[in-house]
Amino acid sequence: MEYARLGNSGLKVSRACLGTMNFGPPGGVGVGSCDEAEARRIVDAFTGSGHNFIDTADAYTGGQSEHIIGRAIKGQRETVVLATKAFLPQGSGANERGLSRVHLTRALEASLRRLGTDYIDLYQCHQWDPDTPIEETMATLDGFVRSGKVRYIGCSNFTATQIVEAQWAAARVGGTPFISLQPQYSLLVRSIEEEILPACERHGLGTLVWSPLGGGILTGRYARGTAPETYSRVGRLLASSSPLARAWAQDLLAERNLYIADEVAEIATALGSTSVAVALAWVRQRRGVTSVAIGPRTVNQLTGNLVGFTLDLPAEAVARLDDASSAAPRH
Ligand SMILES: NC(=O)c1ccc[n+]([C@@H]2O[C@H](COP(=O)([O-])OP(=O)(O)OC[C@H]3O[C@@H](n4cnc5c(N)ncnc54)[C@H](OP(=O)(O)O)[C@@H]3O)[C@@H](O)[C@H]2O)c1
Numbered sequence: 001m002e003y004a005r006l007g008n009s010g011l012k013v014s015r016a017c018l019g020t021m022n023f024g025p026p027g028g029v030g031v032g033s034c035d036e037a038e039a040r041r042i043v044d045a046f047t048g049s050g051h052n053f054i055d056t057a058d059a060y061t062g063g064q065s066e067h068i069i070g071r072a073i074k075g076q077r078e079t080v081v082l083a084t085k086a087f088l089p090q091g092s093g094a095n096e097r098g099l100s101r102v103h104l105t106r107a108l109e110a111s112l113r114r115l116g117t118d119y120i121d122l123y124q125c126h127q128w129d130p131d132t133p134i135e136e137t138m139a140t141l142d143g144f145v146r147s148g149k150v151r152y153i154g155c156s157n158f159t160a161t162q163i164v165e166a167q168w169a170a171a172r173v174g175g176t177p178f179i180s181l182q183p184q185y186s187l188l189v190r191s192i193e194e195e196i197l198p199a200c201e202r203h204g205l206g207t208l209v210w211s212p213l214g215g216g217i218l219t220g221r222y223a224r225g226t227a228p229e230t231y232s233r234v235g236r237l238l239a240s241s242s243p244l245a246r247a248w249a250q251d252l253l254a255e256r257n258l259y260i261a262d263e264v265a266e267i268a269t270a271l272g273s274t275s276v277a278v279a280l281a282w283v284r285q286r287r288g289v290t291s292v293a294i295g296p297r298t299v300n301q302l303t304g305n306l307v308g309f310t311l312d313l314p315a316e317a318v319a320r321l322d323d324a325s326s327a328a329p330r331h
Contacts, residue, residue, distance in 0.1 A: 001050035002309075004290050007179035008204030011121070011152055013081050015284055016309050017053035017208055018046045018302075019293035024064030033236070034297045036068050041299050043072040049306065053081045055182070055208065055293050057126060058111050059088035070116035077117055083208070084111050085156060085182075087126035099129035099137040108144060124154040124182060128162045134169040142175030154180035154208075160199035167203045178205055185209035185289065187218060187264065187279055187325040188257050197288040206290035209283060213295075217257050218279035220265040224258060263324040267317045273307070280308025282321050 003012040023039040034042070043054070054073070056065045066084060073080045086107035089097040097103060112118060123144060125137065144150035155166060155178050163181060170177040181200050183192045189211070200207055213219055216233050228235040228249075237249035261275065268278045283292050292309075296302035313321075 003052070005206070006122070006152070006208075006290055007154075007200075007206035008177075009152055009179040009206075011081065011179065013053040013208075013291050014051040015291055016046075016051050016306060017055050017083070017291045017293045018043065018051065019210065019295040020054065020056045020065045020069055021060050022295055022297045023056075023068045024061035033231070036071075038298060039068050040072045042296055042302050043069070045299055045302055047073075047076055047080065052079060053083070053208075053291055055083045056115075057085035057088070057124075058090060058107055058114075059085075059126070063110075063114055066111055066114035070114055074116065081121045082115065082117065083122035083124060083154070084115065084120055085124040085126040086111065087129065098132055099125050099140075100132045101136055101140040104137070104140050104144075108149060112149065119149055119151060121151045122154050122180065123150040123152075124156050124180070125158075127157040128155075128159070134162075134165055135173050138166060138170040138175045139173045142170070142173065145176045152176075152179050154178050154182065154205070156182035156210075157184075158196075160195035163196070163199045163203055163205065177203075180208055180290070181205045182208045182210055182293070184211050185283060185286070186212050186214045187260050187282055187321060188214040190325060190327065201288060207288055208291045208293055209289055210293045211295070212280055212283040212292050213276065214257060214261075214279075215252055217252050218261050218264055218275060220261050220268075220275040222253060222258065222261070228253075260325050263321065267313075267320060271311075271314075271317065273311055274304060276304045277307040277311045278313065278317070278321075280305060281311040281313045282318065284309060285313060285318065 002015050004015060006013050022034040054069060056069050086104055087099060095102045141153045153176055158181060167177050183196060185192055222228055222234060234249045234252055237245045240246060264275045264278050268275045280292060283289060294305045296305055
């Protein structure tokens with residue numbers, strides 16, 4: 001099993017991280033639909049094959065993802081690197097969201113309770129909070145580390161500027177710096193390459209990248225002119241009563257995305273592999289990627305995903321994928 005150091009720290013994580021946004025019934029942020037029995041089989045298969053990194057968030061499936069993981073890792077807590085996040089609303093009150101001292105302190109206690117543990121290995125800010133001074137956030141997180149309730153801290157969805165501001169603020173308050181960023185990254189979304197990955201490298205952050213299969217588009221299972229299966233992520237989004245969810249599904253099915261999925265499928269056929277493995281191997285092999293947050297909904301999907309962590313793409317395949325997915329040049 002290959003482990004990598006996460007950013008400028010001594011923490012070693014598997015190159016595959018188990019993302020758990022699918023765990024539990026739909027609710028809160030997250031897709032949901034993987035029941036607890038299947039979720040526990042996924043966790044056991046994942047850790048049983050030597051992987052150690054598991055990611056969740058307080059907002060996933062209304063807290064159910066954290067509850068399920070807490071029960072699933074009982075007995076193996078010391079070998080699991082457990083990551084969770086805070087920021088998103090936990091109620092309608094003015095102080096029930098964001099990165100303020102008052103909210104983060106309550107959010108951490110609630111996550112510890114749901115996860116049934118007395119420490120979090122990696123506590124992440126789910127996104128930037130424009131309403132809280134970053135010094136307050138970094139000083140609060142430093143207090144968590146000093147208390148022993150949190151071992152390392154990270155952020156998610158920050159811009160390059162926000163990463164630099166946070167690291168400088170940590171230095172100003174004499175606090176703990178971030179060791180990781182959790183950004184979106186796949187053959188469909190490569191915007192972090194220009195400024196965010198270089199900022200991470202320069203400021204000591206490793207990366208845990210999310211939606212490596214573009215929410216399932218890169219698996220090749222969505223064909224033009226054919227309605228998505230009703231139980232699939234896109235099928236569920238299209239059937240949602242939320243206009244935002246339906247718009248997200250339409251974005252995912254954009255012609256550019258389907259074209260890239262076709263290229264992935266052709267390369268997979270030529271290599272005698274699968275689209276899932278090829279798309280994940282491309283992300284894993286990118287410079288600056290420490291770990292890849294996969295999001296299996298079933299044990300079979302997990303097994304298919306893990307092939308992408310042993311497949312080494314030949315240079316010609318990487319070049320063809322780079323070309324098919326590159327953005328238009330900017331001047
Ligand atoms: N920090 C953030 O803001 C943020 C945001 C999003 C996600 N994340 C993290 O990243 C993790 C992964 O994100 P993601 O779920 O969007 O990842 P993804 O790998 O891009 O998409 C996962 C979906 O792909 C499909 N899939 C996976 N393996 C498959 C296989 N072998 N065959 C066919 N289909 C397969 C499944 O769709 P179906 O359900 O349709 O079967 C699954 O739900 C999350 O669990 C979460 O931990 C973080």
